[in-house]
Amino acid sequence: MKKVDVIVIGAGAAGLFCAAQAGKRGRSVAVLDHAKRIGGKILMSGGGRCNFTNMYASHENFLCDNKHFCKSALSQYTQWDFISLVAEYGIAYHEKTLGQLFCDDSAKDILSMLLSECDKAGATVTNQCDVLQIEKGDSGFTLQTSKGEYQCESLVIATGGLSMPKLGASPFGYKVAEQFGLTVKPTRAGLVPxxxxxxxxxxxxxxxxxxxxxxxxxxxxxxxxxxxxxxxxxxxxxxxxxxxxxxxxxxxxxxxxxxxxxxxxxxxxxxxxxxxxxxxxxxxxxxxxxxxxxxxxxxxxxxxxxxxxxxxxxxxxxxxxxxxxxxxxxEGYRTAEVTLGGVDTDFLSSKTMEAKDVKGLYFIGEVMDVTGWLGGYNFQWAWSSGYVAGQVV
Ligand code: FAD
The missing domain is CATH 2.40.30.10 (Translation factors)
Structure with a gap:
């Protein structure tokens, strides 16, 4: 049995970023992902150059049933904060159009940066790990996985949406939400031909x-x-x-x-x-x-x-x-960049992404009913929601 402070399920953009933040606060963090390869979507994003944020990102660039929900996270961790981090790592980037920032070289730079942030913060990342069961007790959560039992105080669900099943997308996050009594808004493909x-x-x-x-x-x-x-x-x-x-x-x-x-x-x-x-x-x-x-x-x-x-x-x-x-x-989820709908934000704190009625359970990134426009907004939501959860888990 492995015991850690925080488990993040899903090693995508939101999960890795959140894990690094929590690790920096001295929390022991394990990130678990069922995919063979970590960060597949990041590597494919922006035609291989990752449109990692948008200079003009604001809550108005997001679809969410609660129009105000995104405001707090986007202001706690802004596009400029992420741009500073990218600059700190010496990653060259450019504005393509309409405030969209892309790596000059490759999306690999963003993935390496996230993995390096996790590494520096002591957060471990385990791939090919299937989470079979989650139970909540008085002191936290117990997870049965294909790589043994884990226990944690805080559980972060960062399993993304349904688009691109070939890259590891699954409805796992929605099922966890339902298991704990949260509503899931109907989902459909977005940013799709x-x-x-x-x-x-x-x-x-x-x-x-x-x-x-x-x-x-x-x-x-x-x-x-x-x-x-x-x-x-x-x-x-x-x-x-x-x-x-x-x-x-x-x-x-x-x-x-x-x-x-x-x-x-x-x-x-x-x-x-x-x-x-x-x-x-x-x-x-x-x-x-x-x-x-x-x-x-x-x-x-x-x-x-x-x-x-x-x-x-x-x-x-x-x-x-x-x-x-x-x-x-x-064309549906096969080619869609994002999934509309997801975990109902009425059940979540807009300041921390914690489930209002389930202490210690958090949802971040695309699994939530928050969908950005095309142009770097979806990654910004992954960073901002991951950041705010990372400060409190
Ligand atoms: P994801 O990045 O999807 O990560 C979810 C992780 O959870 C995955 O690693 C997955 O393997 C894992 N997972 C899923 N189910 C399970 C399970 N049952 N058990 C364990 N792990 C699980 N957005 C932009 O802002 N700019 C872009 O340039 C851009 N380009 C894109 C290009 C493509 C082709 C696609 C498909 C999307 C693009 N997007 C872009 C959207 C962006 O990639 C997503 O919004 C973002 O990755 C969401 O981050 P996330 O961490 O919430 O989910």
Whole structure:
């Protein structure tokens, strides 16, 4: 039997960070993970460069049923605190866009930093360890695992969400929550590409590989980044962002000329080059292959510009400004970056992440009903929630 002060289940971003914090306070800490390899998601993140935080992170960049829940943790450990730590380790980084900070070299640098922080703090990390049973007694928790029995005073659940099962994702954390009487909000895939109905897919798959500036809107929120046509459907940052807000059956509206007035541009072209075909005029703003495919798909006739009389030129422009698409669904957890929903924050302290009615039990990171936008916000939540729990476990 092994006895420690703190057990953290899940050696991902939140779990490792929390373990290091607790270890620094002199607590004995064991981190247990069932995966063969530690930190798989970190290594894959940000296309291998880990978008480790966002300079503009605030509680407004998170989906959570309680809009105020994230405020305390995000202010106790901010993006600037994590940036200082990254700098302390001499990890070179850059802003890619919109405040998103990526490693110059590799996500391996972030994982090595976390493991080194754990090592310095004396926190041990054990992989390939299945937790079979958890029991709570008066003085703490007893865990039966595939590597023997453990006892601890504080138990931190950092097992993440359901996305990317190949990297070790499991519903374990939700089951522990339910075991101790906490509610779990329904989960679904977030930051995930859309799949399309057959009639859209048959046409749009031909555009595979084309990326366009666009804003995507749904349920009173818009994201202006870009979209990418793929052979399975639609992806790209604006699509991933809006997928977290989209409900099945709804349409998403895309503005495919988001930073200007397409009618004004077409009208100018009509004045200066009345004999030019619409497709050629549009080719000034979009790839030719896109224009050729999309005009018939949108039911727009391709004629010389002078033939668009009355409101018809404006109608063409509006078809690009307000393209409505009803996705068939999403690619699901297989490719989703995050899981929406999770352990209900009403049952947790926003200051420490401790379960309000179960002394010594904590939930941190993505397992909770806190989901960040695309852009480094999810890792910031892992650091901030892991930090605050790490100060008190
Ligand atoms: P995880 O990092 O998922 O860690 C959970 C750990 O728990 C895993 O090690 C898992 O093996 C372990 N575990 C699960 N079940 C059990 C069990 N039953 N027993 C023991 N251990 C268990 N976010 C960003 O902010 N920036 C990015 O660049 C970014 N890129 C991403 C790219 C991809 C491909 C994906 C999938 C996600 C990306 N994310 C990104 C999201 C981010 O990775 C997660 O939000 C973050 O890792 C959550 O941290 P976590 O510690 O809560 O969970």
């Amino acid at each position: 859309f799949t399309l109905h057959e009639q859209d897919k048959n046409v749009l798959a031909e555009l595979s590989g084309i990326s366009l500036d666009a804003s995507a809107s749904c349920n009173d929120i818009s994201f202006n980044e870009n979209i990418l046509f793929t052979h399975r459907g639609l992806s790209g940052p604006a699509v991933l962002q809006i997928s977290s807000f989209w409900e099945p059956g709804q349409a998403v509206e895309f503005d495919l000329y988001p930073n200007g007035d397409l009618y004004e541009q077409l009208h100018k072209a009509q004045q200066s080059q009345p004999d030019v075909l619409l497709s050629n005029a549009l080719a000034a703003f979009y790839p030719k292959r896109y224009v050729q495919t999309v005009l018939p798909y949108l039911g727009i006739e391709n004629k010389p510009l002078k033939q668009y009389q009355g409101k018809s030129l404006n109608e063409v422009a509006q078809a690009f400004h307000q393209w409505q698409l009803k996705p068939n669904g999403t």
